[in-house]
Amino acid sequence: MDLHLRDKRVLITGSSSGLGAAIAKALAKEGAITIIHGRREEQASKVAQEINQDGGKAFVVTGDLTTNEGANQVVEKVLSTLDGVEILVNNAGSYEDRSWTTSQPEGWAEVYNANVISMVRLIQLLVPQMKHLGWGRIIQIASGLATQPNASLPDYQATKAAVLNMTVSLAKELFQTGITVNTVSPGLIATEGAKNIFHQIALHKGWGKDWAEIEKHAMQEYWPNPTGRLGRPEEIANMIAYLASPLADYINGANIRVDGGGVGAIN
Numbered sequence: 001m002d003l004h005l006r007d008k009r010v011l012i013t014g015s016s017s018g019l020g021a022a023i024a025k026a027l028a029k030e031g032a033i034t035i036i037h038g039r040r041e042e043q044a045s046k047v048a049q050e051i052n053q054d055g056g057k058a059f060v061v062t063g064d065l066t067t068n069e070g071a072n073q074v075v076e077k078v079l080s081t082l083d084g085v086e087i088l089v090n091n092a093g094s095y096e097d098r099s100w101t102t103s104q105p106e107g108w109a110e111v112y113n114a115n116v117i118s119m120v121r122l123i124q125l126l127v128p129q130m131k132h133l134g135w136g137r138i139i140q141i142a143s144g145l146a147t148q149p150n151a152s153l154p155d156y157q158a159t160k161a162a163v164l165n166m167t168v169s170l171a172k173e174l175f176q177t178g179i180t181v182n183t184v185s186p187g188l189i190a191t192e193g194a195k196n197i198f199h200q201i202a203l204h205k206g207w208g209k210d211w212a213e214i215e216k217h218a219m220q221e222y223w224p225n226p227t228g229r230l231g232r233p234e235e236i237a238n239m240i241a242y243l244a245s246p247l248a249d250y251i252n253g254a255n256i257r258v259d260g261g262g263v264g265a266i267n
Helices: 018-029 041-053 068-082 105-133 154-173 192-205 211-222 233-244
Strands: 009-012 033-038 057-062 087-090 136-141 179-186 255-258
Touching (some): 018 041, 057 068, 105 136
């Protein structure tokens, strides 16, 4: 299927590794011009090089989105390089392994800044030029934990719930501008980072060293779902590619779950 994304300009935040890198590669395969963002230029350049060697078009921009100055520098570099962006994928974020008893209010503020305010900064900086273009896509990455929270990671989960709310509000704000705003909520995804973590957990829990066996235990303990496995980065990336395309014009203000059925909800 041709998604009509050729030469669309895309900024994917936090795309120097993991899920963000998979999103960038999927969009590049559809002909989009991708901007790889991260804090480490070496990592971001590696992803861009892989895309360019595969026949795609990728550029690199680095910067810290948790400050106004850093976000401004990122957007200035993007606009000076490509003179505009049609698609923004707000993927960058962070979390710490904290509980209700170990987290401090300052930590809640830090993760909220990293996972929500960083998105707000880019939205406010890039939406004016999207309005001028008369067409745009804003896609936010949340989590199944936004609507089905656990006791652990309460600060992180709260930020992802905020993203869902923000998406609906922004979609209404951009009424009839040609810009749509949607959220994708992944379940537990087997990125390389997640695999490394689960291999370490497996050592302590006696799950063995075979990834298939480790994945089975990880799914059962951390993300039980009817599909019976963890998600793949490419499965999230393919959904985002569709939402970013002109074919998805009538999808707006939505939360799209890609979680193997792990969230026990009708929507």
